[in-house]
Amino acid sequence: NLYGGTGTFCKNLVLGLKKKYKSKYHISLICFDSQGFTQDDYNLFDYLIIIGKSCNKDLRRFYEFPYYYYKIGKEIKKINPEIVFSIGTYMNVLMSLLLPKDIKIILSEHDVPSIRTNLSHYGKIINHFIxxxxxxKICIGVSKGVLNDLSENYKLKRLRLIYYGIDIELVQKLSLSENTSDIPNFPYIVSVGRxxxxxxxxxxxxxxxxAMKKGLDIDLVIIGDGEEELKLRxxxxxxxxxKRIHLLGYKKNPYPYIRNAKIFILSSIWEGFPYVLLESMALRVPIISTNCKSGPAELLNYGEYGELVNVGNIEELGEAMYSLYYNKERLxxxxxxxxxxxxxxxxxxxISEYDQLFEEVNNENR
Incomplete structure (x- = not known):
């Protein structure tokens, strides 16, 4: 679907290709469900098919594989593409098994596969497939950390690094939206994510x-929804x-909430390449992030552009929040x-790097 960072990447890629190269690309999208779609997104693609069944993101519903195999195979025959660009482990495995030899395929990983598969009931099977x-096959990694995981744990050779790109002007424009009546009118730190x-x-x-016990006097706002909400509340x-921590739920446009924050925090255990840090950068909001696998350290140039703390370290993260908020010069x-x-x-x-890659793959064996 188009929810989260990979959804943002997908939309940015298609918008960028069509804007820069006009009619050169005819782009179809096959996805599992419509989560994260807007009406503009439906108009973005030349052909769009939603399989109509939600894919469990932790890869545990591997038993649905035959259903997807049949449905997607049917659509691929209808589209008859020159190149298939696959996003994410589940779809990569599915498309690699499904596609006939005459259709060229590019895989892409937007997460750290070895971590995700270790959390799956079918992790050993998925690792075997990978x-x-x-x-x-050519496989794109969105950070050096992702590429290192694919190289070290899966011994893959045909790896390419293409970082995410961001439309800075668009993010800044969307951050000025006035259709956000619940933006806090008091100072706050923000975090955004599922x-x-x-x-x-x-x-x-x-x-x-x-940090509050040390004397931190600023509220915390969390944007997002998900299965942990009741436990967090x-x-x-x-x-x-x-009265100090505010869970505001999912926001289609989170940028006004980020722009008005004093600090942005990413507390993830792992990432592939967190788009939300790019968005915070574009809005000039200082960042504290866990130094997780992978992406944050590369984005922040190992601490030059933000604070990095160890994963799961409560005291270290609390100290960083307190210290940065009261260090006005650093902010x-x-x-x-x-x-x-x-x-x-x-x-x-x-966009230029992907265009070059698609040209290269399309011209192979001609």
Whole structure:
């Protein structure tokens, strides 16, 4: 679907290709469900098919494989593409097994496969598939950390690094939207992400509680929804922080909430390449992030453009929140530097690199 960072990537890629190269690309999209779609998204693709069944993102519903195999195979025959660009482990495995030899395929990984598969009931099977069917195909990694995982744990050779790109002007424009009546009118720290185990909001809440006890006097706003919401609300209640921590739910446009924050925090246990950090950079909001696999350290140039803390370390994250908020010079300096850093990850650069890759693959064996 088009929810989250990979959804943003997909839309940015298609928009960028069509804007820069006009009619050169005829782009179809096959996806599992419509989560994250807007009406503009439906108009973006030349052909769009939603399989109509939700794919469990932790890969545990591997038994649905035959259903997807049949449905997607039928659509591929109808589209008859020159190139298939596959996004994510599940779809990579499915398409590698499904596609006939005369259709060229490019795989892409937007997460750290070895971590995700270790959380799956079918992890060993998926790891076997990755090693056996990825080996002769080009596979894009969205960070050096993802590429290292694919190289070290799966011994893959045909690897390419293409960082995400961001449309800075668009993000800044959307951040000025006035259709956001629930933006807090008091100072706050913000975090944005799906309320699940990966994003580790429990550590963030405990760290905020730690910083409050040190004297931190600023609220915490969390944007997102997910399966951990009730547990997080209970934790907030147990810590007597209901009046200071605000769970505002999913926002189609989170940028006004980010722009108005004093600090952005990413507390994830792992990532592939967190798009939301790019968006925070574009909005000049200072960042504290866990130094997780993978992406944050590369984005922040190993601490030059933001604070990095160890994964799951409550005291370290709490200390970083307290120290950065009260270090006004550091906050100002980071705010000034971040917009320049975000320009390194321009959308135009990403689009050019993908166009070059598609040209190269399309011309193979001609």
């Amino acid at each position: 090693k056996r069917i990825y080996y002769d 309320l699940n185990v990966q994003k580790d909001f429990r550590t963030l809440i405990y760290a905020y509680n730690y 209970e934790l907030i209640k147990n810590l007597s922080l209901v 100002k300096m980071l705010s000034l530097k971040l917009i320049e850093r975000s320009k390194f990850f321009s959308l135009d650069r990403m």
